[in-house]
Amino acid sequence: MKRKPSTEATSAWIRLMRVQSRVLDCVEQDLKKAGFPPLAWYDALLELSRAPTGELRPVELERQMLIPQYSTSRLIDRLVDEGLAARRECKIDKRGQFVEITEAGRELQKRMWGAYSAAIEKYVGSKLSDADAVKLSALLDRLGCSCGEMKLPVNESATAR
Amino acid sequence: MKRKPSTEATSAWIRLMRVQSRVLDCVEQDLKKAGFPPLAWYDALLELSRAPTGELRPVELERQMLIPQYSTSRLIDRLVDEGLAARRECKIDKRGQFVEITEAGRELQKRMWGAYSAAIEKYVGSKLSDADAVKLSALLDRLGCSCGEMKLPVNESATAR
DNA sequence: TCAAGATTGATGCATATGCATCAAGTGCGG
DNA sequence: CCGCACTTGATGCATATGCATCAATCTTGA
Numbered sequence: 001m002k003r004k005p006s007t008e009a010t011s012a013w014i015r016l017m018r019v020q021s022r023v024l025d026c027v028e029q030d031l032k033k034a035g036f037p038p039l040a041w042y043d044a045l046l047e048l049s050r051a052p053t054g055e056l057r058p059v060e061l062e063r064q065m066l067i068p069q070y071s072t073s074r075l076i077d078r079l080v081d082e083g084l085a086a087r088r089e090c091k092i093d094k095r096g097q098f099v100e101i102t103e104a105g106r107e108l109q110k111r112m113w114g115a116y117s118a119a120i121e122k123y124v125g126s127k128l129s130d131a132d133a134v135k136l137s138a139l140l141d142r143l144g145c146s147c148g149e150m151k152l153p154v155n156e157s158a159t160a161r
Numbered sequence: 162m163k164r165k166p167s168t169e170a171t172s173a174w175i176r177l178m179r180v181q182s183r184v185l186d187c188v189e190q191d192l193k194k195a196g197f198p199p200l201a202w203y204d205a206l207l208e209l210s211r212a213p214t215g216e217l218r219p220v221e222l223e224r225q226m227l228i229p230q231y232s233t234s235r236l237i238d239r240l241v242d243e244g245l246a247a248r249r250e251c252k253i254d255k256r257g258q259f260v261e262i263t264e265a266g267r268e269l270q271k272r273m274w275g276a277y278s279a280a281i282e283k284y285v286g287s288k289l290s291d292a293d294a295v296k297l298s299a300l301l302d303r304l305g306c307s308c309g310e311m312k313l314p315v316n317e318s319a320t321a322r
Numbered sequence: 323t324c325a326a327g328a329t330t331g332a333t334g335c336a337t338a339t340g341c342a343t344c345a346a347g348t349g350c351g352g
Numbered sequence: 353c354c355g356c357a358c359t360t361g362a363t364g365c366a367t368a369t370g371c372a373t374c375a376a377t378c379t380t381g382a
Contacts, residue, residue: 008294009286010278013184015301020181021227022305023174059330066182071369073331095330095377117171125170127303133169139297140176142288144183220360232339234361256347256360 027119034115037108040067041084042116044075045109048085048101055088055100084108188280195276197269201228202245203277205236206270209246209262216249216261245269 028039036042047064048056056064062072076099079085084105090096101109128136189200197203208225209217217225223233237260240246245266251257262270289297 006282006286006291006294008291008298009289010281012289012294012297012301013281013285015298015305016177016181017185018227019301019305020177024178025227057330066179066186068370069331070333070371073333074368077332093330093378095375097331120171120174121167124174124304125167128170128173128300130167130169132300132303133167133173135296136173136300137169137176139289139293139300140173140180142293143285144176144180218360229340230361231341231363234363235338238362254348254360256345258361 023123026123027116030119030122031112031115036112036115037082039116040065040075041079042109042112044079045084045101045105045112048099049106049109053100054106055098057090057096058099059096061099079105184284187284188277191280191283192273192276197273197276198243200277201226201236202240203270203273205240206245206262206266206273209260210267210270214261215267216259218251218257219260220257222260240266 031039043065044061047061048054058072058076059069061076062069065072067075076085076087079099080087082104084102086100086102088098088100090098124133192200204226205222208222209215219233219237220230222237223230226233228236237246237248240260241248243265245263247261247263249259249261251259285294
């Protein structure tokens with residue numbers, strides 16, 4: 001059976017794209033003006049800081065953040081260069097490694113959250129009632145799941161590009 | 162007065178980010194597998210094809226697409242290299258120029274819309290009723306406007322990153 | 323136990339992006 | 353009319369990303 005290409009879906013998608021990129025630009029701009037590194041760093045630090053042991057395998061980080069493998073690899077390089085994380089040997093799998101967040105990393109993550117949450121409040125919270133935010137979340141959730149075959153990690157996390 | 166950082170807004174924002182990037186990945190993947198260039202090309206071609214005369218000043222394109230000036234400049238380079246657009250002299254302002262879409266450009270835009278609309282249907286339309294899509298659009302609209310000082314072009318357009 | 327295949331993470335190379343700056347042209351105030 | 357600030361669009365350079373591929377290790381199954 002033929003299904004007419006839904007105008008409503010198209011228009012919702014276009015708004016989704018535009019709003020997301022507009023707001024993201026604003027948020028990143030604020031963070032950058034406050035002298036912070038890109039959001040991807042925050043995401044990684046957050047994931048690491050949440051791990052019970054403060055360390056994760058790169059491959060886990062990659063799956064949490066939904067970014068390609070080489071991207072994870074180089075992101076870790078940068079975090080390590082800045083002393084925000086450290087590579088630790090993985091005894092159970094010699095191919096692999098653990099990435100452990102450092103104290104400096106935890107501290108940066110917390111400071112960034114200050115600026116980040118303020119930006120979210122400014123660009124999202126102030127425009128939407130709590131009830132509407134809940135509705136929005138619910139509608140988005142329906143889109144999120146099972147796009148192709150990957151699974152969407154549902155945890156309250158950061159933003160991953 | 163102090164305003165507690167809304168958990169709801171935060172969670173809505175995170176979902177917005179994740180869903181957008183997930184679905185966008187899927188859509189771009191489909192387009193790429195079908196042998197098409199990136200969505201940004203489509204956006205530009207669409208804007209050009211919509212212009213009554215089939216041509217726009219780079220600076221207009223830039224404002225429509227919400228991308229930085231140098232990015233527009235180089236995107237146009239690529240379109241021109243591929244014969245999808247042509248630079249035309251601007252008689253009224255000798256600094257400037259017009260970019261005109263070619264027949265090949267119009268044709269590619271139409272072919273891409275075929276694949277693009279199919280992807281939107283697949284990843285968005287099939288997951289959301291029309292009514293829900295409308296609700297989603299409405300909620301997103303509230304976020305879109307007046308982030309900082311720029312204006313959101315409301316026209317039904319493509320996606321601009 | 324060992325070979326074939328899969329997984330983990332790094333990297334060389336081409337391309338794309340961000341930033342700063344530039345040259346050319348416009349337009350406004352005096 | 354002139355000079356000065358602004359707009360338009362391009363570009364050099366550093367950095368980031370995507371793609372393909374690699375080496376090392378792990379796992380499976382005959």
